[in-house]
Amino acid sequence: MTSTSKAAAIVGVAESDEIGLVPHKSALAHHAEAAHNALEDAGLTRNDVDGLLTAGYVNYDLADYLGLAPRYTDTTTVGGASFVIHVGHAVNAIANGLCEVALITHGQAGRSSRVPIPRDPNLPSAMYEMPYGMIGMPINYSMAATRYMHQYGEDRTRQAMAEIAVSTRKWAQLNPKAMMRDPMSFDDYHNSRWIAWPFHLLDCCLVTDAGAAIVVTTPERARSLPKPPVWVLGHAEHHDHAGITTMPDLTSTPARVTGPAALGMAGVTHGDIDLTMIYDSFTYTVLVTLESLGYCGPGEGPDFVAGQRTAPGGDFPLNTSGGGLSYTHPGMYGIFPVVEAVRQLRGECGERQAPDVSLALVNGTGGALSATGTIVLGVD
Amino acid sequence: MTTEAYRGPLPVKQPESDFYWEKAHEHELWLRRCNACEHAYFYPRDFCPDCGARDVSWIRASGKGTLHTFAIVHRAPVPAFSDRVPFVVAMVDLEEGGRIPTNLVDVEPDPAQIHIGMAVEVAFLDLTDEISLPVFRPA
Numbered sequence: 001m002t003s004t005s006k007a008a009a010i011v012g013v014a015e016s017d018e019i020g021l022v023p024h025k026s027a028l029a030h031h032a033e034a035a036h037n038a039l040e041d042a043g044l045t046r047n048d049v050d051g052l053l054t055a056g057y058v059n060y061d062l063a064d065y066l067g068l069a070p071r072y073t074d075t076t077t078v079g080g081a082s083f084v085i086h087v088g089h090a091v092n093a094i095a096n097g098l099c100e101v102a103l104i105t106h107g108q109a110g111r112s113s114r115v116p117i118p119r120d121p122n123l124p125s126a127m128y129e130m131p132y133g134m135i136g137m138p139i140n141y142s143m144a145a146t147r148y149m150h151q152y153g154e155d156r157t158r159q160a161m162a163e164i165a166v167s168t169r170k171w172a173q174l175n176p177k178a179m180m181r182d183p184m185s186f187d188d189y190h191n192s193r194w195i196a197w198p199f200h201l202l203d204c205c206l207v208t209d210a211g212a213a214i215v216v217t218t219p220e221r222a223r224s225l226p227k228p229p230v231w232v233l234g235h236a237e238h239h240d241h242a243g244i245t246t247m248p249d250l251t252s253t254p255a256r257v258t259g260p261a262a263l264g265m266a267g268v269t270h271g272d273i274d275l276t277m278i279y280d281s282f283t284y285t286v287l288v289t290l291e292s293l294g295y296c297g298p299g300e301g302p303d304f305v306a307g308q309r310t311a312p313g314g315d316f317p318l319n320t321s322g323g324g325l326s327y328t329h330p331g332m333y334g335i336f337p338v339v340e341a342v343r344q345l346r347g348e349c350g351e352r353q354a355p356d357v358s359l360a361l362v363n364g365t366g367g368a369l370s371a372t373g374t375i376v377l378g379v380d
Numbered sequence: 381m382t383t384e385a386y387r388g389p390l391p392v393k394q395p396e397s398d399f400y401w402e403k404a405h406e407h408e409l410w411l412r413r414c415n416a417c418e419h420a421y422f423y424p425r426d427f428c429p430d431c432g433a434r435d436v437s438w439i440r441a442s443g444k445g446t447l448h449t450f451a452i453v454h455r456a457p458v459p460a461f462s463d464r465v466p467f468v469v470a471m472v473d474l475e476e477g478g479r480i481p482t483n484l485v486d487v488e489p490d491p492a493q494i495h496i497g498m499a500v501e502v503a504f505l506d507l508t509d510e511i512s513l514p515v516f517r518p519a
Contacts, residue, residue, distance in 0.1 A: 128391070138457075
């Protein structure tokens with residue numbers, strides 16, 4: 001098979017009209033608004049769309065609501081990693097002529113939904129975990145973080161988690177769309193209440209209402225549109241467990257496969273990357289993902305993030321939107337770091353623009369550290 | 381051990397797990413073990429997730445193991461757990477092999493009192509007339 005590096009480009013990205021606390025909008029309304037806004041950003045219309053990719057809905061339900069009838073359809077659903085993986089699937093579909101304009105949409109009323117979305121109790125990961133109170137991601141991820149602390153030191157792990165929470169808030173303060181823009185000190189972090197030890201409240205992502213969408217198309221079509229194409233240079237996907245209690249190693253995510261694979265397809269190395277976007281469901285997710293992606297070795301993450309080098313002005317820009325921790329997190333956040341990476345590559349980020357961004361890496365994580373998708377994006 | 385008026389989610393038994401829950405109800409912990417690669421595994425299914433063999437047995441576990449990891453839940457994930465916080469969720473590596481989700485009981489919910497690697501043993505919590513849940517306590 002020939003490489004699909006640079007076989008398609010992202011040409012449009014957007015959030016839904018309002019994100020944060022939006023009780024007057026349904027999840028599907030977030031999908032529709034984001035789709036409209038991303039197509040507008042691309043300079044395309046609904047009539048151009050012939051591929052539809054989403055997670056969280058069966059595709060015909062979403063397509064029905066949007067009034068679309070796609071000839072390529074993909075409902076790969078592996079939690080928040082799905083939308084990053086969809087970018088790769090859209091590239092594959094376009095490279096094979098299965099569609100020309102692929103629309104990836106997301107929408108969740110994570111905070112305001114009138115009915116909670118249950119986890120299927122028929123699944124083994126639910127049957128054997130939920131009766132113990134292992135319900136919801138803070139509890140699952142916290143057990144992984146405890147194991148990391150045991151292997152690599154509690155104090156330095158705690159310091160790393162604090163560094164990530166504080167630096168991410170600094171980026172959010174520069175993003176008008178971020179929900180949490182008040183300053184956060186290290187003391188604020190350490191004094192915040194326990195959710196599930198070892199996680200403080202400020203180790204945990206937000207719960208918001210939001211949607212986002214991405215438009216992917218052929219190189220030819222991309223070059224004809226008003227904004228510069230953002231090339232998908234590399235993409236990879238992997239999952240190796242479902243519930244947290246069947247995770248092979250609580251200190252290593254599937255990004256150990258997708259990071260090197262995506263970088264390899266792009267023909268670049270870690271040192272070439274100007275901006276890194278990592279799905280930050282929890283501070284620990286960032287710590288363990290940096291290591292799994294290969295930016296540093298196992299147990300070296302605390303040294304890697306020390307001294308606020310991931311904050312504005314630091315030499316390793318990370319999660320410049322303010323992330324799931326401080327910007328927005330409606331449930332399956334993975335599409336939002338792609339949106340931010342595209343905007344950074346286009347130089348559209350105003351006050352929070354990172355310097356000289358021509359290569360970006362995005363990693364989405366889904367489930368209980370179960371699945372990852374990694375993409376490498378670049379501009380000419 | 382009994383618990384008064386358990387309100388949390390109950391396991392939805394599946395055909396391949398009926399035996400596991402029947403034995404748990406008798407306060408015995410049983411595991412699947414592969415006859416081909418001799419790997420004991422959790423959770424029960426009728427083939428080996430390691431080597432793929434379909435020749436697998438049930439074995440009774442000793443109930444002894446070591447603590448693989450834990451967390452202390454302070455914010456109840458659903459209202460049914462609000463009268464139980466703080467409580468300890470954990471994973472235990474069983475003597476025979478296999479890692480099992482559980483609660484650590486009979487211990488202070490304090491990270492200074494709980495140590496990864498500590499020896500633990502099974503106990504059973506009778507949730508209903510049909511369902512007993514394997515939990516672990518310091519051995």
